[in-house]
Amino acid sequence: MPVMTRLRAYHAVLAVLVLAAYFSTEWGxxxxxxxxxxxxxxxxxxxxxxxxxxxLGLMRFYPQIHGLKLDNAFTHPAISRVLLLGIAVCLIGVTGTGIAMDRGRTLKAASSPAFGPVAAQVETRGEHEGGEEDEDGEESPLGEIHELFGNGLMLLVAGHVTYLLLFKRPLARFMILGAPKSPQK
Incomplete structure (x- = not known):
């Protein structure tokens, strides 16, 4: 599979999973x-x-400001890379805090002989939107951080999409539709 096709597939799967996770906070x-x-x-x-x-290199996430000038400020690669770095930090943060809050309970419930209704098993552990509750019914600090990373991620993704549509439309078109078909003779 060509490199850019793999990158587009990765991007699409990640986007769908992240959006689904963001909008499923009440679904245990x-x-x-x-x-x-x-x-x-x-x-x-x-x-x-x-x-x-x-x-595919991770250096694509590292902003380099070499060549950034006033006349190319909106189209310089540093803008995209700053957004990508922020998205990566928030994505890793929200995923890491989510796994830390879960502490493997979801995976453990799936591997138990009584797998049956996993949703019911996992839902009874005292969690609600964004994290565990303490004895006062308040969200834990880790749950608050998880929610902060999730909301920050959505803001940065919205900025990323807006930036691409405004200033890098050919790249946005390629990532969504693929390479343009060559005209037939």
Whole structure:
């Protein structure tokens, strides 16, 4: 499979999983499973970066301001890279805090002989939207951090999409539709 096709597929799977996880905070085990799915996709992305293809390298997330001038400020690659770095930090943060809050309970419930209604097993552990509750019914600090990373991620993703549509439309078109078909003679 060509490198850019793999990158587009990775991007699409990650986008769908992240959006589904973000909008499923009230769904207990479904939210947890989506979070674990995001973790797997992140791991796959790191493995893809190790293949050596420049399009997949992690240096794409490192902003380089060389050549940034007033006349190219909106189209310079540093803007995209700053957004990508912020997205990566929030994505890793929200995934890591989610896994830390779950402490493997969702995976353990799935591997138990009484797998049956995993959602009911996981839902009884005292969690609600974004994290564990303490004895006063308040969200834990880790749950608050998880929610902060999740909301920050959505803001940065919205900024990323807006930026691409405004200033990098050919790249946005390629990531959504693929390479344009060559005109037939």
């Amino acid at each position: 085990a479904v939210h947890a499973w989506l979070g674990y799915g995001v973790a797997v996709v992140i791991l796959v992305r790191v493995i893809m970066a190790l293949t050596g293809a420049p399009q």
